[in-house]
Amino acid sequence: MIELSSLTVSYGETVAVDRVDLTVKTGEIMALLGPSGCGKSSLLRGIVGLEPSTGDILVDGKSVQNVPVHLRRIGMVFQEAQLFTHRDVAGNIAYGLRGLPKKEIAARVTELLALVGLEGMGERSVTTLSGGQAQRVALARSLAPRPSVLLLDEPLSALDRVLRERLSGDLREILKAAEATAVYVTHDHDEAFTVADRVGIMDFGKLLQVGTPAELLARPADSAVAGFLGNMPLLEGRVTERSGDRTRLTLPNEIEIPGTVDTDTVRLRIKPLP
């Protein structure tokens, strides 16, 4: 669990993160969503200790404000995988496990390769990996030492749209399987809603509202949140039948959608929110 109380990060006169209070429960994935420059990266950098901050940061109930970066038990995944090119895939994943018995390291690396879907690729040179594979390795490397909290700073934003959509679903499964407590920063609604259990909306350094995707869409706290989420209509379906991997729903007959439509028929893509 991670608890932030009145966390503030400033660069001289610029207040990048303004008295943020936030609790992320053990095993929960929290996405922070907001426009460029709203302070998302600064918040993560403050939590991990790469930027000085005021206020408090509790990890599993203990303050880490005066704990050095490498002892906070907080992992971080960045936009670019930033792998060590002189080490192979396994060597990268094992990086945070130095000092453990060799057998234990090998077992953990095998376990993580399977978790991120790269079985058997331990001996590959990281320079031969695709962007998506490299991010899987970066994720495995961060998860290896079993951090109490994992911070992810736009980990998919360097990838193309199709890959990003596919990987965001995989990422949720991987984080859930690892039972990770995670804070996931993005400016992409779809990604936030696919990956996270709850989403926090940030603007101008402030955390405006936190809720499940359905809560935020149904009851935005103010016009800033509503504006940022966009005018997305919410369809509430009632489950009437479950069979195998299909679910049958009854939907309301009439909904209103934003924009104008020139045709008599419209196709909508429907994806359930968590």
Ligand SMILES: Nc1ncnc2c1ncn2[C@@H]1O[C@H](COP(=O)(O)OP(=O)(O)OP(=O)(O)O)[C@@H](O)[C@H]1O
């Ligand atoms: N090293 C720095 N020195 C001075 N100001 C900074 C520094 N880093 C960020 N800022 C300022 O702090 C504010 C928040 O920036 P931050 O990078 O945290 O936002 P962000 O939401 O992560 O944006 P993006 O999605 O574009 O990375 C901005 O006004 C930015 O100009």
